[in-house]
Amino acid sequence: MLVSGSVYGVPEAGPIWRTLPWRAGDWLARSFTEALSLQYLFLPSSWALLRHPWFRAADVVQLYNTHGGYFSHSVLGVASRRKPFVWRLSDMWPLTGHCCYSYECDRWKTGCGSCPLLSDEPALREDRTALLWRAKRSIYADAKVTLVAPSRWIAGLAAQSPLVQHWPLEIIPNGLNLKVFRPIARAAAREVLGLPQEEALILFSSVETKAYRKGGTFVAEAVQRLKGNTRTPFRLLVVGNRAAEWEQAVDVPVTAIDAVKDDHLLATVYSAADVFVHPALADNLPNGVLESLACGTPVVAFDVGGVGEAVRPMETGYLARHNDAQDLAAGLQRLLDDDDLRRRLGRRGRAVAEAEYDMELQTQRFETLYRRVLRDR
Template identity: 35%
Template sequence: MKIIHLNTYAGNGGAGRACMRLNKALKAEGVESVLAVNFLFRDNPEVENLSKGFFSKWFSAAGIILERMTAKLFSKNVPIPFSFPIWGKDISGNKLLKSADIIHLHWINHAFLRPEDIARLANLNKPIVWTFHDSNAFTGGCHVRYDCDHFMKECGDCPVLKYSGVDDSSHRIWKRKLKAYSKLNLNIIAPSKWMAESVKKSSLLASADLVNIPNTLDTAVFKPSEKLEARKKLGLNPDKFLLMSGFMPSRKDLHKGTTYLKEAIELFINNHKISPDSIELIVFGNRDEKNVPAFPIQATFLGTISDDEQLALCYSAADAFLAPSLEDNLPNTVMESLACGTPVIAFTTGGIPDMVSHKYNGYLAEYKSSPDLAAGIFWLYKEANRPELNVHARQTVEAHFSEQIIAQKHIELYKSLLDKHV
């Protein structure tokens, strides 16, 4: 059984990390699994590059830039990423795909696979699996939906586009996807129950075969370290109550909820008369220090952490990980934190409740409620049995999201599809 995974990037963003981890987990179980990407920022011997050579690489890079420029030109200044599938490539003749038994799609935007390119894969007569890392596959272009229900109809009158109307770009993209999907027998993987429910509500894929299989991670890397030792290695104060969070760089990533995080910390400090000097916020991510908002407590900016072992050490050093996302499928950061034995305080949204159980391994706050997020911080600070929470956090990942468990679920799906395909 040979599986070919397709993603735009390797290790970049949540989808890139998720598919690389799945690829590794499948290999560990003896599956012949290959990850191929449209664009490699740096050479990686574990990944096949579909844009080899100088001209191919820069052609792909130009497509990525043009797609992002188009989105900026035709989208309103709102925190919702939108993709215009104008540029892409036909890879149906690629030798890797022809040699595979199953084609497994992941995140394929940014000038990689347009709806028509996906439809051409049907010519290979192989089962096609598609993991939805965001909502784009079943919308007219947006990746984050918030409370928009247009995906349940035929899109159009898009609140993201500058030039909106019944037959706007979102509706035309929706029609292209409808035509493409009609040629395919898609087998969808929804990493979260929330994503599965969303797909079932969509007008494009409500009747498609669907299964809920979470993402995984390397539990041998993301594991608990002794808290004081982790702080010592990172040069962090051993006596402070340490909160951890991550930021993204773009105005299009405001769904990460930074504003609510800032408000919650302010309320936590002010309502409970907490000394700001006793609390510290650890920030990681690829936002530069100039763009980090001012917090009422000390904020230590760690920058981009590309080494997973270093990142695991950061999670272990913290007392809690704050995830104020307003919409997220199955965020890697939440799973990583739990795997390191660090409880998570988050809004009740997306796939987060699949991982965080209220007051068992973290705190689920009311959606968009800064006061309840602050209450969660205070609960962990003053009332919770932290050692017990730490144990529960790790146990949750071992029981439900370990690489062996998730790999086996994928293998069972692959085998069932091949049995049907014979």
């Protein structure tokens, strides 16, 4: 597995080349392309991929999230003529001039330029989005790639994209290890985490809890609206980077836990909560939502991207109107005040996870795709 740095629990994963000359070359190239806002157009080590022993031994090359300054898509044309490539769409970046999510902007359909989202990650100093869009079009025209969409939503966007609509596409939802992400008795989970048993718990979890796209401002407003209005007193459980800042950000009881990397502990966190709130302003098919459902904890979320494919209204959770803190609070209150409804949604969420989001099912689908790609090569 070739990645930007390292992967927790996978010691063999690492960059394409670890030696100092390659790292220095990539650093210089990143400095140059970042200064000129030429996002990832050149990284020496990406071309060295062609000589990497893992690449040479591979039957199929699987790409995931490639933006981050460790892989340049400029190599796709040459590399995909040597090996079949399958690219999973983690977000919209492969379809746009630079952004991961376009929100209400549709310029990615016509060539970008005059970008309203330059500061969005991965940020650009200058507006080179039209140039970058054209560069992707040129690179993709020479590449042979099969796309995988984890959600019907992003599959629909890919079908509208002038950049990638000529590539074959398969919808394969994300999968989870359902032996790890499973319901744990709530009282036992809370005891492990040292959480109070008598309060209702609203979980807000994100790697970056203060990131704009994650919608934390709507969590803050929603819980303030809920204060004093729920049948049972509640506590906000925040998990992720900068979680401690939430203790001063809202006038409700808060328990903060730093980012959790261990999946077994994360499953305990989901099981301890009464409801998981996911107010992302843009998203694909987020793992956090699937993990919560698998642990039997219903989800209250904004109706954006592919979220509604898993959070099914009053079946596995509550879908609030986009950017509507009042409706988000209404969904939270409805679930917190109705124990029977919450338990029913939790059981159904687990059943949906078992039927549609099992890692074994995802593996079977990818294996079938790989065999077909190799057969049709």
